[in-house]
Amino acid sequence: MAEIGRDGERLEDHEVRWRDRQALLESKGYMLRSRLHPEWVPSWTTTPRNPTACEDFEPLPLRPDLVDATRIVDNQLVYVKRVATGGEELKIAQFLNREVVRNDSHNHSVPVLEVFQDDEDPAISYLVMPFLRLMDDPPFSHVNDVLEFVDQTLEGLVFMHSQGVAHRDCARKNLMMDSSAIYPKGYHPVQLDYTPDFTARAPMIPRLGVWPPVKYYFVDYGISVRAPTGEQALVIGDLGIDQEVPELSRTVLYDPFKVDVFIIGNVFKKELCEKYTNLDFLKPLAETMTAKRPEGRPDAEDVLKQWYHLRAGISFMGRGGVLRPTNAQGSPPIIFDIIAFLRLGILLSRRMMAWTLHWLKLTCRD
Template sequence: MPYSVWQTTASRLISPTALSFNRACRRTCCVGRTLPSRSSSSASSCDEDEVNARISPDWAKYRCHIERRGYRLDTVRDVKDYYLHHCSNIEKQGLHVYLSGYHRALARSDEDALCKDVGLRESLFRATRCLDGTKVMVKAVHRDSRELDIVQYLSAPAQQRDPMNHCIPILDLIDAPQDDLCFIVMEEWSANMFPETPVSLGSLMESLRHCIEHIAFMHRHRIAHFDISPRNFLTDYNGRYACIDYELSRRIDVSCPRILYSRGSEIPPEAERGRLSNPFMIDVWALGVLIFRACELAEFHVPELMRLAKPMLHENPDKRPPAASVLKEFQRIQATMSKTQHGRHISP
């Protein structure tokens, strides 16, 4: 089946909005080491919406605190150096035209001033590890947030040893207890799933393997991600893919959970209708959409993947397969693909 015909078929299963992919989107966040716990009475008194809301810290206030832990927040000098190095073929005037997000920074005279990437959310700031120059991302969260709780759990040694755990590498957690904040420091990877086209079938399958494995791993630990999308799986372009953004994630403690859901990148039909849904099946729906999106991005038609994703997008959430079953079938598909197929390239 030609790719164009496959694309038409896919659009019948998920909406055109779900199939669209914003290649310019850049979002990053993730996990770290254990912090001292606050008292249960203090934690219980916190308003849940408040502690789980996005943080907009005064980054200048915490600059020295973060530097004492070995990380330097980006300054005007860092930004200028980066863009002059990576955009050396663009004229000076062109930098202001094509890199409008950094226009103000490039025009500033104080090169030691902090330079926030306007393309990032207020809770995120680019930085550099002083020890070796490694580029990192720093995310501010509330100390009692669900995100920090889940990040600490997923980055604990026992979970890190599991080969199915594909959280992005966490370098540090910087506590700011006086303001009930924590700064999560993680490696900065790329939000573009594939470095260039044409893409090999093997690369597509490996990227999907990491995505499916991680969601199956999370579900095994009774955690729903709630915001599965291509932009929340990053790559280091060395064959590794990692999950980020646990802002909406929740621990699911009950055996037969049902929740109301209205956030995230992919909203399943039952949620659009305002009905209660199994949180794990919400993730399965979004994972099915991700499979189609990845194939669209790589411009591949893989009939086996279409058959895998179709039941994941069933209107009835109770008829969608669990993530563990999706992974098992994916592993079977990957194992049966020949080496010739894995090396095949399709031009865009």
């Protein structure tokens, strides 16, 4: 049952559970928002501000096992996830973050910053990760944004499969990005369009204007499996966000690696090809990846090879083009092309300047 906090403010059940672990998290170096502190008094009761303008008015989103926090030592925003101690989700996340592969540029598994057990229930552990945003939040704006996303997603899938791991749930909500470079002044963990102090809109830089490019990650290994090297993995089960995968079954064994190919292909199809009119180059690959019969789909490595071939045929101007939404009204294609040309020059200048500064720092360090 939900609990009524001081001055009548309501904390939901999932908030109460995290509030009761606030002291533990603080002792480990992570601070929850003031709303989740045991001694919390709603700020709007001591100031004349409207409650909706107060940072602590925003409730924790209903994701019972997930909470945002700030790492005390460097003020970095993180996610803390409640997981089963010794469970497969934790084992796979740690396996993909072991020292020998952690810094591999093709490894796009969400970084594991720390793991620690609950101080009251040893069956519960806490997995600390960087705070990430959905792959398309903010939305893609240029063709090059899509190219970067497809590059990293397929490279990450090939890497994951090379480690014997099949994700099984790599749909849009489990493909996220580190947006720290896009939001240089940060943002609020609940109201993502606002600054951390909730006083203004968070300033944003387009993806094309930052260097190095934003990085995309696979998250949530809740139903993932790991096959020993050289062994084939066959599974059963119909769980997962994408229920369009044809072979999902509670009784008939299927190949989870081919499921991953379908799910990523469906992301390309539904979230990219169907939303923008100038991504026709991606459609053949998406169709191949979402073949109804698993044996008709290429494996992840072949998908990546096909993608590199397709990508090579995209011109420089094409890469800098502004994405054209399928529901756009009024502006003819030539307008998008003019905007693309002007913005491309500005954004590439910013990226070149950022790269030069980065190079100078490295040179001075040496």
